[in-house]
Amino acid sequence: MEALAHLAAASLTGDETKKAYAALSSGFAYGLAAIGPGIGIGYLVGKSVEAMARQPEAAGMVRTTMFLGIAFTEALALIGFVVFILVGL
Amino acid sequence: MLAESFKFPLINSILRWKDLFSTFNKVAMIAVAASLIGIVVFLLAGSKDGSKAPKGVRNLAESTVEFIENGIVMQTMGKDGLGWTPFLLSLFVFIYLCNAPGIIPILQMPATARMAIPLFLALLVWVVYNGVGFKHQGVKYLTHTIWPPGVPTMLKPLVGLIEFVSNIIVRPFSLTVRLFANMLAGHILLVTFALLTQSLITAETKQFMLKPMAILPFFMLVFLTAFEVLVAFLQAYIFTILTAVYIGGAAHPEH
Numbered sequence: 001m002e003a004l005a006h007l008a009a010a011s012l013t014g015d016e017t018k019k020a021y022a023a024l025s026s027g028f029a030y031g032l033a034a035i036g037p038g039i040g041i042g043y044l045v046g047k048s049v050e051a052m053a054r055q056p057e058a059a060g061m062v063r064t065t066m067f068l069g070i071a072f073t074e075a076l077a078l079i080g081f082v083v084f085i086l087v088g089l
Numbered sequence: 090m091l092a093e094s095f096k097f098p099l100i101n102s103i104l105r106w107k108d109l110f111s112t113f114n115k116v117a118m119i120a121v122a123a124s125l126i127g128i129v130v131f132l133l134a135g136s137k138d139g140s141k142a143p144k145g146v147r148n149l150a151e152s153t154v155e156f157i158e159n160g161i162v163m164q165t166m167g168k169d170g171l172g173w174t175p176f177l178l179s180l181f182v183f184i185y186l187c188n189a190p191g192i193i194p195i196l197q198m199p200a201t202a203r204m205a206i207p208l209f210l211a212l213l214v215w216v217v218y219n220g221v222g223f224k225h226q227g228v229k230y231l232t233h234t235i236w237p238p239g240v241p242t243m244l245k246p247l248v249g250l251i252e253f254v255s256n257i258i259v260r261p262f263s264l265t266v267r268l269f270a271n272m273l274a275g276h277i278l279l280v281t282f283a284l285l286t287q288s289l290i291t292a293e294t295k296q297f298m299l300k301p302m303a304i305l306p307f308f309m310l311v312f313l314t315a316f317e318v319l320v321a322f323l324q325a326y327i328f329t330i331l332t333a334v335y336i337g338g339a340a341h342p343e344h
Binding site: 067074081082 | 100164267273327330331334
């Protein structure tokens with residue numbers, strides 16, 4: 001939040017303010033987008049390992065489903081990353 | 090100081106090259122090379138005598154086909170889907186060979202880190218799985234996609250809307266973005282750590298500890314390169330397995 005205070009103190013033109021806020025919010029965009037998928041993938045892989053340890057003969061099926069789940073969960077973080085690229089750079 | 094001398098290049102300058110000749114740049118060259126290498130390897134393997142024990146190129150080709158059959162088709166579509174092996178195999182080989190140049194020295198650019206190639210592949214997959222749905226189920230495919238069997242009548246408008254958006258619109262979009270963003274993120278990470286290493290080594294400073302510190306981002310660079318080997322394979326695998334799941338789901342709605 002210090003950055004915001006500095007931003008308010010400095011007298012910036014409209015264009016510069018816009019750029020500064022874009023840089024700030026792109027960081028937030030990716031950071032926030034990474035929280036959910038991080039928890040989700042951790043939970044997903046943990047449960048899959050549990051399942052594989054319980055039933056090693058079903059490991060192939062569990063692994064396939066795990067990768068599918070990871071792919072869907074990860075998509076959210078990646079959309080956040082794309083927003084970060086679009087807004088920030 | 091370091092912070093002043095270190096400047097990250099514009100995103101365009103790490104993703105673009107001068108055209109080799111007009112309308113043909115390095116990314117296009119990598120894509121063409123990827124398809125040619127795939128075709129040549131499998132043609133060579135096909136011309137070898139199949140009755141002897143496989144070795145060399147044929148060994149490689151056979152293990153790839155076996156991986157697609159056992160690891161992807163049998164896990165998602167079952168025995169009926171084995172006819173899809175050639176399509177999935179060519180998708181997998183092409184995407185992998187497009188991803189791999191991201192870590193090959195001199196090339197150092199995954200062709201899939203540009204939107205065009207993943208987008209085209211995803212649209213191709215979209216056309217294929219919708220075509221398969223219409224072929225296997227006729228016009229009923231439309232109602233089956235947007236209303237899975239067993240939905241109560243009261244919920245049909247809501248479920249229909251959600252399923253339509255997720256099956257028809259979001260699927261190709263997420264296929265594209267998953268592959269594209271993964272490869273782009275990997276590429277940007279490699280660029281970042283390579284630049285950090287370089288700027289620490291060339292920093293003009295009187296603090297003698299600063300230059301040896303370049304070993305830290307360099308180790309990270311080596312580690313990330315190894316990680317990218319995994320990512321290149323994993324993204325090709327995930328793209329292929331999702332294609333198999335979509336085609337399987339369109340052919341047999343009860344799953």
